[in-house]
Amino acid sequence: xxxTEKMSGLRxxxxxxxxWSEDERWELINGIPYNMTPAPSTEHQxxxxxxxxxxxxxxxxxxxxxxYSPFDVRLPLANEKDEEITTVVQPDLxxxxxxxxxxxxxxxxxxxxxxxxxxxxxxxxxxxxxxxLYEQNGVSEYWLAFPLDRVVDVYVLNKDNKYQRSGLYQxxxxxxxxxxxxxxxxxxxxxxxxxxxxx
Numbered sequence: 001x002x003x004t005e006k007m008s009g010l011r012x013x014x015x016x017x018x019x020w021s022e023d024e025r026w027e028l029i030n031g032i033p034y035n036m037t038p039a040p041s042t043e044h045q046x047x048x049x050x051x052x053x054x055x056x057x058x059x060x061x062x063x064x065x066x067x068y069s070p071f072d073v074r075l076p077l078a079n080e081k082d083e084e085i086t087t088v089v090q091p092d093l094x095x096x097x098x099x100x101x102x103x104x105x106x107x108x109x110x111x112x113x114x115x116x117x118x119x120x121x122x123x124x125x126x127x128x129x130x131x132x133l134y135e136q137n138g139v140s141e142y143w144l145a146f147p148l149d150r151v152v153d154v155y156v157l158n159k160d161n162k163y164q165r166s167g168l169y170q171x172x173x174x175x176x177x178x179x180x181x182x183x184x185x186x187x188x189x190x191x192x193x194x195x196x197x198x199x
Contacts (some may be wrong), residue, residue: 025070036090065096
């Protein structure tokens, strides 16, 4: 099934998704396909790697794990079978603490924390569709990282299960991770590239 066919207004499921070409990367949100090709930029990859390293170092010996794209997160509406699920996303980073949500296909259910690294091509989807999607599915923390501005916008679910901004962080700020008691992410290690350090 090609790109044109997938954009014809039909609704799709995870059963369709797993049969699409591996040469293309897609996400499904409520049955609507979103093309994720081409690959992310170098800066996008650099920020993803540096964030993942800080989380991974902290999580050594703990039950939570960090995963990075491509990693399928299936978000069922209820108890439908895998092939009937209409939402599957590939967050840039996902922290999953409930091992029962993990299987050989990825994660089924809401991760505890999701980070999306914003590019011009994905900004609307990440800031609108995914914001509502993650809020509705109970993702405890949602971070939006803006590489060009060197800013991270952090949202945390409040007691009404609505996202509330906990802070806007930049450059050398440290972000207190709400789902953990004693973890801070140092943006100085994230937004400073290796060439700047050597200079």
